Amino acid sequence: MTGPLRAALSPVELGGVPLRNRVFVPGHTTNFGHENRPTARHADYHAERARGGVGLIITEAIRVHPTSAGRHISLGCFDDASIPAYAAIADAVHAEGAAIFAQIMHAGRQANGDATRTAAWSASALPWATGAHTPHAMSTRDIGTVVRAFGAAAARMSRAGYDGLEVHAGHGHLLQQFLSPVTNHRTDGYGGSAANRLRLTREVLTAVRETAPELPVGLRVSADEFLPGGLEPGDVIEIVAALREEFPLAYVHVSHSAYHGSWSLATQMADMSFGHAPFRHHAGMFRRALPGLPVLAVCRLDSVGEAAELIASGEADLVGLARPHIADPHLVRKAAEGREHETRSCVACNQGCIGRVELNLPISCVVNPEVGAERVWAGVHSRRRAGSVLVVGGGPAGLEAALAAHRRGKRVTLVEAADRLGGQVALAARVPGRERFGLLTRELERDVLAAGITVRTGVRADARLVRAECADDVVLATGSVPVRRELPGGPPVLDTWQAVETVCGEEAVPNVVVIRDDCGSWAAASLAEAFAARGARVHLVSPSASYSAQVTTYSRLALTKRFTDHGVRVHLLRTVRAKDSDTVVLTDPVSGGTEPITGVGAVVDAGAATSADALLHELADVARVHVAGDANAPRTALEAVYEGRVAGAVLAAEPDPEPVLLALSR
Structure with a gap:
């Protein structure tokens, strides 16, 4: 244990109250x-x-x-x-x-x-x-x-x-x-x-x-x-x-x-x-x-190590870790025992914590789906059952399902079509400003490999492979794919995956980029910011009366400032149609008025994705098949990790999962 860490974990008194260390959980809704x-x-x-x-x-x-x-x-x-x-x-x-x-x-x-x-x-x-x-x-x-x-x-x-x-x-x-x-x-x-x-x-x-x-x-x-x-x-x-x-x-x-x-x-x-x-x-x-x-210091301090830095430098007497403790309740004990490398890190995405508070819902966490149901999950983890599980897909849902099933005593094999694990999270983390999101799947991959789970990358599972595995349970976490709506006669259209490759590549980006933001998600917002940061004139077009509606207000207010700094133009209540090869026309559905955008080098279609669920329909004769994440319905990593853990720990490990599922839903 280093000197700074030893100081952070040493006893202290606060107002006469003895504390066993200098790390605290600050108040949070x-x-x-x-x-x-x-x-x-x-x-x-x-x-x-x-x-x-x-x-x-x-x-x-x-x-x-x-x-x-x-x-x-x-x-x-x-x-x-x-x-x-x-x-x-x-x-x-x-x-x-x-x-x-x-x-x-x-x-x-x-x-x-x-x-x-x-x-x-x-x-x-x-x-x-x-x-x-x-x-x-x-x-x-x-x-x-x-x-x-x-x-x-x-x-x-x-x-x-x-x-x-x-x-x-x-x-x-x-x-x-x-x-x-x-x-x-x-x-x-x-x-x-x-x-x-x-x-x-x-x-x-x-x-x-x-x-x-x-x-x-x-x-x-x-x-x-x-x-x-x-x-x-x-x-x-x-x-x-x-x-x-x-x-x-x-x-x-x-x-x-x-x-x-x-x-x-x-x-x-x-x-x-x-x-x-x-x-x-x-x-x-x-x-x-x-x-x-x-x-006492607080806010976007992400680890016990960072807390130790502040204390060692004389900047604070105690340091608060709120979201990190939501993500991993045991991060202090892990640090004290020399197991910091096992910590599940907060990715500072604001999706499960303040994002749900804003919706008047109980908090959860992308990293830790057990938040608020600790007692129920403790009962789940205490019961071990033998058997085998095949997980198809190595994104957040699949990785979480594999870990959860392994912890319940199952023999697990995970197959992934790509050459690397991480799924769409790994793709999103390539976008500037969203890099920390990659911690989610990197740490899941770390834990999967440390657990000795069999992982086969570069293997595209089909119905024959699934049947040949003869697993007791199959978890399909095959994700989703983006949809690209062409604009006949108009500028070239990129789906979100292609847009990431373009904006993160070494080639010059188009001078003018139009982003069709039908969903109000981080995908459109982060791509708009990334293209603008690389010098493109970006037009974010939403058919609704607001933009980035799926992004919590707490993050959207910062996003708005960055849009302003980068010169991103936002067009609300507008639809897009092509005029010619480098011109699109925006139409106001209320007044019928139009506005051309010329010189367009690319249109990014950030509309709804579609589930990659073809394999599910091919396995109608397989008794115990469970679907998790975007393969179930395209949403966010919050739902993917939760459904992955439920699939691995409950659906694939309980002979009658209904009582547990009912308890988790409360």
Whole structure:
């Protein structure tokens, strides 16, 4: 174990609470709640990460008042009846040797008023994004209600057995809405000067200290709002310094961004396009400016090794790994045991975590489909059954199916038509900005080979081969193929696979490229960006009223900025037809108006793919055939990995899989 890693995994105290190491799981929304209370899924989820060796877990935001409740699947702490459910989480985490702090907050203006038919509350009547509801500008009576709610929530968390509290004053939530001159236009004692804007946070901390004096209290802040006229690191350091003089802060947890419909929000869940640890410098600024105050760092830190770097360099005292712990709950234990090479890495795709949160669904993970169903999957893995499985296809679904079946005790053979494994993920990872996605299949391949699974590449399976194998179960993970719709008499048309070869090749790209984005997927978006980065004039054309609709808002806001930087033209509510060999015409289906695009060297058809399922229909007489991933229906890697694991671990290993499948669907 290296010196930096040893330091990161060494014991430390935070606010008097002993922690077994300096790595923590920061608060992140799970959507596992019911009627704004935690469920057994929360307890199982956090217990698994505590079992994986982390020192501290900070809960997702616990809303202190019904005006912040939003969806019923979020967490709230509005009355004493919620205490037992929170105690169950604390007990589960403590049983596995980790400490747990409760993060308490009020979302303010971005609370979902539609869910409760009530107005959201904020410092001023300013919506968080274009088209969002205008919030209610809080009266002094409302402010008093919220302050008391923070105090009451703190007392309940104390009674539930939590080790500490984190007051959320960042991410553009209510306290930050009062702190920031961008969102606070008040003229009373809570607005105007910096001291007045700080008043609500001071009152909240006072209430929390009075009702739960035995608990250490930390503060989460956004170092930079990334908004014109907004809070910058120097401003926030002054805020924390002022609060530190008045309150015994246990730590400051340094994040960034505002909940605002702009690039700022994209930084809060920085995806793979941001590169390595893009905001690590923020924590160091606070640590240098506020000596003696423990500083917690967070955001797009992808591994225990990176956490160790920050601690060794003196930039932070503790480091938070949120998405990495979603992807691999045991990454700390693996590092401590010298097994970092076995870690399943977060690919920072935002598909299963924040992408599902945005859809009001429980989180999952492209890399780890067991998220939120840890107890059910533990039961599945505990049962081993002999037998043989043939997996056809070496993309994410096939690789995952092979591993899952092997772990259940099956003898597995995997055949892949191409000369290498990885499928379409390996292809997508060639596109600049999407390289990290390749970790998914590279690590799956690593684990498949380490398990000793028989792998035969360059073998195209047909019905005769499948029957000759005489496997007890067959998993078809043959993927999908792109569709190319020609434009007769028009410019040459490339499907998405051909477009990747073109933009990633050494030859010059066409001067003008039109991309037909019928699906709103990353395929069209990443190709548009890649062609533009190589100097092409790119026109992204969507027949719908939005673009990149399948890309989560958190990533799309960053994508929008990059489109702007690269000069990508976006045409919404437009259809494409050819005029001549280098001209296409865009038609507005509403008005019938047309717009020509001339000099077009290529049109990329990013329409829907089609399943490569011919082999399935040839095996109608084979009893146990299971289909996974795009061969089932063209979707994303999230579904492919999930269906692969289900196929290998459940369908191909359970004589009666229905009870398990029902449990997994809940």
